[in-house]
Amino acid sequence: MRKSRFVFALLFVLTIAMLIIMPALAQFAPGKMPPAAVMTRSSETIAQTPAAPTAKLPNVVILATGGTIAGTGATSTTTVGYQAAKLPVAALISAVPELKKIANVTGEQVLQIASENMTNAGLLKLADRVNAVLAKPDVDGVVITHGTDTIEETAYFLNLVTKSQKPVVIVGSMRPATALSADGPLNLYNAVAIAGSPTAVGKGVLVSLNDQISAAREVTKINTTSLNTFQTPDLGYLGYVELGKPYFYRTPARKHTTATPFTVTTNTKLPQVDIIYGYGNNSPVLLNAAIADGAKGIVYAGVGDGSISMQLEPAAIAARQKGVIIARSSRTGSGRIVRNGEEKDDEHDFIVTDNLNPQKARILLMLGLTITSDTKALQEMFYTY
Numbered sequence: 058m059r060k061s062r063f064v065f066a067l068l069f070v071l072t073i074a075m076l077i078i079m080p081a082l083a084q085f086a087p088g089k090m091p092p093a094a095v096m097t098r099s100s101e102t103i104a105q106t107p108a109a110p111t112a113k114l115p116n117v118v119i120l121a122t123g124g125t126i127a128g129t130g131a132t133s134t135t136t137v138g139y140q141a142a143k144l145p146v147a148a149l150i151s152a153v154p155e156l157k158k159i160a161n162v163t164g165e166q167v168l169q170i171a172s173e174n175m176t177n178a179g180l181l182k183l184a185d186r187v188n189a190v191l192a193k194p195d196v197d198g199v200v201i202t203h204g205t206d207t208i209e210e211t212a213y214f215l216n217l218v219t220k221s222q223k224p225v226v227i228v229g230s231m232r233p234a235t236a237l238s239a240d241g242p243l244n245l246y247n248a249v250a251i252a253g254s255p256t257a258v259g260k261g262v263l264v265s266l267n268d269q270i271s272a273a274r275e276v277t278k279i280n281t282t283s284l285n286t287f288q289t290p291d292l293g294y295l296g297y298v299e300l301g302k303p304y305f306y307r308t309p310a311r312k313h314t315t316a317t318p319f320t321v322t323t324n325t326k327l328p329q330v331d332i333i334y335g336y337g338n339n340s341p342v343l344l345n346a347a348i349a350d351g352a353k354g355i356v357y358a359g360v361g362d363g364s365i366s367m368q369l370e371p372a373a374i375a376a377r378q379k380g381v382i383i384a385r386s387s388r389t390g391s392g393r394i395v396r397n398g399e400e401k402d403d404e405h406d407f408i409v410t411d412n413l414n415p416q417k418a419r420i421l422l423m424l425g426l427t428i429t430s431d432t433k434a435l436q437e438m439f440y441t442y
């Protein structure tokens with residue numbers, strides 16, 4: 058009885074010892090040896106395990122101009138009827154700490170406006186900063202925060218005057234920063250991801266909201282307040298951005314950035330180009346007022362295929378004879394204007410704006426007029442850029 062108790066105690070001790078020793082031995086089994094750097098040397102742990110080599114983060118500069126993305130509302134449910142252009146760029150960056158994981162981000166406040174207040178002087182100032190920042194060898198891309206109302210015009214302007222292949226991404230938001238489900242922070246994160254990606258190089262200026270990526274020449278705002286407002290009628294998005302990575306499916310076909318003849322400085326004089334809207338019972342009064350005010354070009358947002366009414370046409374012909382450029386566009390929102398289709402463009406020396414909407418046609422006509430007032434050369438620009 059005493060012997061069996063002794064054997065039982067011995068077996069118990071041996072089992073406990075095995076339970077302690079086996080796991081300790083297991084870590085030295087082949088393939089489980091700890092790396093040399095973390096093995097103990099004379100009781101001290103040398104914490105030198107080389108970290109997994111982190112890929113070098115791109116350097117992205119955020120140029121802030123205001124808009125709803127920098128807007129604040131009275132309450133969290135104020136998703137409309139807020140004040141745009143309130144928060145400085147530092148606040149936009151610090152609201153998205155996740156940016157640190159995808160880029161080295163720095164910010165600069167270029168303007169602080171709601172984008173309905175954008176002027177030609179504002180466009181020139183922004184273009185100047187974009188070109189200066191992209192000229193720095195250590196900058197990989199630029200993000201511009203902007204109000205959405207005129208984002209498409211600024212985007213197309215920069216698409217024509219930026220002299221770099223590096224990514225330029227313009228971003229805004231439809232809800233202010235203080236709103237429930239504010240869309241600005243994720244839009245900003247996505248824009249920085251695109252601007253830092255080599256896949257965005259050479260694609261011209263891009264616009265990104267709502268996880269979508271669009272080309273500056275093509276995108277337009279189609280809804281007053283909805284998040285899904287930026288669309289490219291007929292042509293579709295260039296791609297999507299997801300989990301901090303852009304996915305492109307096509308590239309813009311028209312020439313842009315370094316392949317255009319347009320260069321601007323803050324001293325460039327952009328000629329006055331006004332947009333006249335077509336509608337039933339159209340009278341020449343607004344067209345004549347624009348010309349009297351000094352307009353060098355008129356973009357006519359005509360009905361349908363850019364048709365000009367009998368009531369307005371004599372004033373348009375007379376304006377052209379005085380040297381004013383008449384460019385026929387359409388108020389429909391998509392499609393091309395057919396040259397010499399419903400209008401005698403050759404006879405009246407009018408030009409057509411191809412598939413550019415009136416607000417984008419105004420941008421190209423202003424820049425074209427800084428180079429030439431020859432209608433054939435201007436017409437060719439509308440088929441090229």
Ligand SMILES: NC(=O)C[C@H](N)C(=O)O
Nearest residue numbers: 124125171172204205206
């Ligand atoms: N959603 C917006 O950004 C609209 C604002 N009015 C702006 O364009 O600045």
